[in-house]
Amino acid sequence: MILAAAERCETRDTVLIFGAGLLYDIPLADLLAEFKRVILADLLFMGPARQVARQVPRLKLATLDVTNSLEALAGGTTEVSLPTAYLDDPSISLVVSANVLSQLSIVPNEYLEERFGQTEEASEELGRKLVRAHLDYLASFACPAALITDEARIIRDRAGAETATISALHDVSLPEGGESWNWDICPLGEIDREHSVTHRVRGYDAFPKNQK
Ligand SMILES: C[S@@+](CC[C@H](N)C(=O)[O-])C[C@H]1O[C@@H](n2cnc3c(N)ncnc32)[C@H](O)[C@@H]1O
Structure with missing residues (x-):
């Protein structure tokens, strides 16, 4: 999906990746071969990303809160800002989420519930705001954008029958299109012996502009 997005790029300057994490999902060698520079943007970087960055000067690590809201949320507000980082950087050829x-709402909501007694309803509302703001942000880039995200969590019993399906995006709908696939993230036995969890993932190699 990411490499298909790369093929759409008019320039081969910089790839910006949000949520690079442990690099499990990122075809880093291919991207480094095709582009001048790759910027990994995440809240924090663990060993794998730090190690490659030490060896490859064209790989940059940017410590970034992609929501642009965590500092305010830490103070107890539930206001969400529209992120603007890199929007004015003409070197960005491709942006990937x-x-x-x-993941954007999980820790903030846990924190606000624990520290400020935020209600479940308010957590859902904040989650929706964070999801919408990220989708708007991606759609605001002038260059091609790719989005890969889980959109639903499907719980099954021992016999494989679906017992619940929960939105992973606080019921915010993704735009039409893209491709959908299942990720058996917790096969039977991983959480307990009674349930398995599958994530339904959706990916866009050309995230639509100006849509939510
Ligand atoms: C499920 S992991 C992504 C996996 C990753 N794509 C990989 O290839 O291994 C989610 C990532 O989102 C990052 N993250 C969560 N909230 C963030 C935020 N507000 N700003 C930037 N990164 C964030 C986490 O630090 C974590 O690395």
Whole structure:
């Protein structure tokens, strides 16, 4: 999906990747071969990304809160800002959001519930705002954008029958199109012996502009 997005790029300057994490999902060698520079943007970097960055000067690590809201949320507000980082950087040829969208609300909501007694309803509302702001942000880049995200979590019993399906995006709908596939993230036995969890993932190699 990411490499298909790369093929759409008019320039081969910089790839910007949000939520690079441990690099499990990122075809880094191919991207480094095709582009001048790759910027990994994440809240924090662990060993794998740091190690490659030490060896490859064209790989940059950018510590970034992609929501542009965590500092305010830490103070107890539930206001969400529209992120603007890199929007005015003409060197960005491709932007990729790699399995970060569903994660944006998890820690802030846990924190606000624990520290400020935020209600479940308010957590859902904040989650929706964070998801929408990220989708708007991606759609605002002038260059091609790719989005890969889990959109639903499907719980199955021992016999494989679906017992619940929960939105991973606080019921925010993704745009039409893209491709959908299942990720058996917790096969039977991983959480417990009664349930398995599958994530339904959706990916866009050309995330639509100016749509939510
Ligand atoms: C499920 S992991 C992504 C996996 C990754 N794409 C890979 O290839 O291994 C989610 C990532 O999102 C990052 N993340 C969560 N909230 C973030 C935020 N507000 N800003 C930037 N990164 C964030 C986490 O640090 C984590 O690395």
